[in-house]
Amino acid sequence: MANPIKRLLGQTAVYGLSSIVGRLLNYLLVPLYTYVFADPADYGVVSELYAWVAFLIVLLTFGIETTYFRFLQNTENKDKLFNNGLLMVIGINCLFFLILLYFNNDIATFMLYEGHNEYIILLGVIVGIDAITALPLAKLRGEEKALRFATIQFSSILVNIALNLLFMLYLFDATRPEEGVLFILIANLCASLIKPLFLFNSFLKLNLTFDWQLTKSMLIYAFPLIIAGFAGIINETIDRILLKQIIYDPLVPGSLHEAEYQVGIYSACYKLAMLVTIILQAYRYAAEPFFFAQMKNENRNLIYVKVMNLFIAFVCLVFLTVSLNIDIFKQFIRNENYWVGLQVVPILLLANVFLGIYYNQSIWYKLSGKTKFGAYIAIGGALITVLVNVIYIPKYGYMASAWATLLVYALQMIASYILGQRYYPIPYNTKKFIAYIGGALGLFYLASLFSFDAFINQFIAQNTLIFVYVSFVFLVERKGFLKAYLSERTF
Numbered sequence: 001m002a003n004p005i006k007r008l009l010g011q012t013a014v015y016g017l018s019s020i021v022g023r024l025l026n027y028l029l030v031p032l033y034t035y036v037f038a039d040p041a042d043y044g045v046v047s048e049l050y051a052w053v054a055f056l057i058v059l060l061t062f063g064i065e066t067t068y069f070r071f072l073q074n075t076e077n078k079d080k081l082f083n084n085g086l087l088m089v090i091g092i093n094c095l096f097f098l099i100l101l102y103f104n105n106d107i108a109t110f111m112l113y114e115g116h117n118e119y120i121i122l123l124g125v126i127v128g129i130d131a132i133t134a135l136p137l138a139k140l141r142g143e144e145k146a147l148r149f150a151t152i153q154f155s156s157i158l159v160n161i162a163l164n165l166l167f168m169l170y171l172f173d174a175t176r177p178e179e180g181v182l183f184i185l186i187a188n189l190c191a192s193l194i195k196p197l198f199l200f201n202s203f204l205k206l207n208l209t210f211d212w213q214l215t216k217s218m219l220i221y222a223f224p225l226i227i228a229g230f231a232g233i234i235n236e237t238i239d240r241i242l243l244k245q246i247i248y249d250p251l252v253p254g255s256l257h258e259a260e261y262q263v264g265i266y267s268a269c270y271k272l273a274m275l276v277t278i279i280l281q282a283y284r285y286a287a288e289p290f291f292f293a294q295m296k297n298e299n300r301n302l303i304y305v306k307v308m309n310l311f312i313a314f315v316c317l318v319f320l321t322v323s324l325n326i327d328i329f330k331q332f333i334r335n336e337n338y339w340v341g342l343q344v345v346p347i348l349l350l351a352n353v354f355l356g357i358y359y360n361q362s363i364w365y366k367l368s369g370k371t372k373f374g375a376y377i378a379i380g381g382a383l384i385t386v387l388v389n390v391i392y393i394p395k396y397g398y399m400a401s402a403w404a405t406l407l408v409y410a411l412q413m414i415a416s417y418i419l420g421q422r423y424y425p426i427p428y429n430t431k432k433f434i435a436y437i438g439g440a441l442g443l444f445y446l447a448s449l450f451s452f453d454a455f456i457n458q459f460i461a462q463n464t465l466i467f468v469y470v471s472f473v474f475l476v477e478r479k480g481f482l483k484a485y486l487s488e489r490t491f
Contacts, residue, residue: 029164030271033184035334036168040264041257042177043338046184047267048244048260049119051237052111053127058233060096060131063225064089065138066366067218072142083207084214086135093128100124112248112256116178122185126192133195136202152198160191224371231378235385235408239401240267242389247397266398268333269341272326273348276318280356304426308360312433313473315356316440319349320469324447324462327455344402346444351402353437354409361416364424373423377415381408432476443469 037043064085075081100107104120113119140149167183174180196203240263247259322329323346330342365373385408392400420426443465452458 028161030268030332031334032164032168034268034338036172036174036180037177037264038174038335038337039177039261040268040335040338041260042180042264043268044244044260044262044264045177045181048240048263049123049181049185051240053123054233054237055230056096056123056127057130058226058229060089060093060127061134062089062092063222063229064135066225067222068135068138069142070221070366070369071218080211081214082135082139082202083209084211085218086132086202086206087208087210088215088218089135090132093131097124097128112244116181118182119185122182122189126185126189129189129192129196133192133199136199137195139202152195155198156191156194159194160187163187163190221369221371224375228371228374228378231375231382234382235378235405235412238382238385239389239398239404242386243393243398243401246390246393262397265338265341266344266401268338269344270348272322272329272332272342272345273352275322276315276349276352276356279315279318280352280359301426304363305428308357308428309432309436309477311360312353312357312436313477315353316436317466317469317473319346319353320440320443320466322349323444324466325459327458341398344398347402347406350441351406351409354406354413357433358409358413358416361413361420361428364416364420364426368424370423373419377412377419380415381412384408384411435476436473439469439472 033043033046034040037046068081068085071081072078100120104117104124108114108117108120111120137149137152140146140152164184164187167187168180172180172183243263243266244259247255247262249255326342326345329345330339333339362374365371385404388404388407389401392404417428417430447462447465450461452461
């Protein structure tokens, strides 16, 4: 039998073709947007709109992907499960779109986009398409058709990038920034439409027969996941929305521009911290069905522990690589007006390391069916996120948002570990966790103590520290690597 960890790594690599490579290609849009939007406030508009998209996609997919994977393990009629889930999501999205058509003017006013109802309509269509195609894409993952999944995702990303380059470099008039926002949304809409074109067979085979009992069971399982997902998105994106809403004062001239200006700076610098998030996304596509597939494996806990060790070591390496080479990575942001916010990057990178560990640990409540605990943790985190941002944004601006993100993800990681050890114990090697995270932070602090006038000397010194970290991880893990290698050899 193939080594399950090797299989996970292989699937992660394929999913990463669409996720990591695709997201890296999307990184081309960061220098593009920061170049064409010379005023960070204009980029702030785009960033805040997509923060709302993140909320909507959680609500409109209705936790269907994780629910599908969970029920897939205990059902013989897989087609019925898929059909029922897809009908449910289509119904939810049709209702949402009707509400959007009727109330789009009120929504635009609330979001401080009065007079730009077209933004709201386009966002609604984009989110609806992405939500409805989520389950057919999840089905491909469940069937381990990673290559087809990657092809669809990658095609959508390429269309989005190509149209952005065409619109923003050749058709966009910098004197009308609202035109640029519209171009970006249209490009995204065209890219989203690629998915149903590839997945049309899934919709042609749709049977209108609906099993209400199965739907009830799926909803009971999914509802806590929806709450947890919504609360999780609050932790990830509410800061951009709150920055705008809190800093804006209708009685102060120019405060809306200042609010969007801060959102633009924060969002551009946040992109540099998203290298960890990109890896997380590719990893999660493969990890979730993989972890569920190990439910009946008597050695599953050993596999979970080993995966966690390697995962933490790797994301800490990304944290060090970006943090210690920030003078290189900042070149992705082509306008120096945005660089004032670079101090948030190490904070957000570390926050995403903690988020990744939390995602790994969260498998305990998904496997055990105790999804309510995921909701409790996420709701607690959301409350803290909102509280810290509301209290400190007026004084510290986006720095308050960065520290709030780090605090919440650290607390969620700790809470998940404590609850997991009580209800679904997995014997994680916490000493290794502390060693890897502490080692990365220690080297980051050490790098901050020295500075060289020559860039090349600074580069060599900082990347020597990265080599030290890699060597440290190898020395710690070498016994495990050697054991795994010998176990697969035949003599």
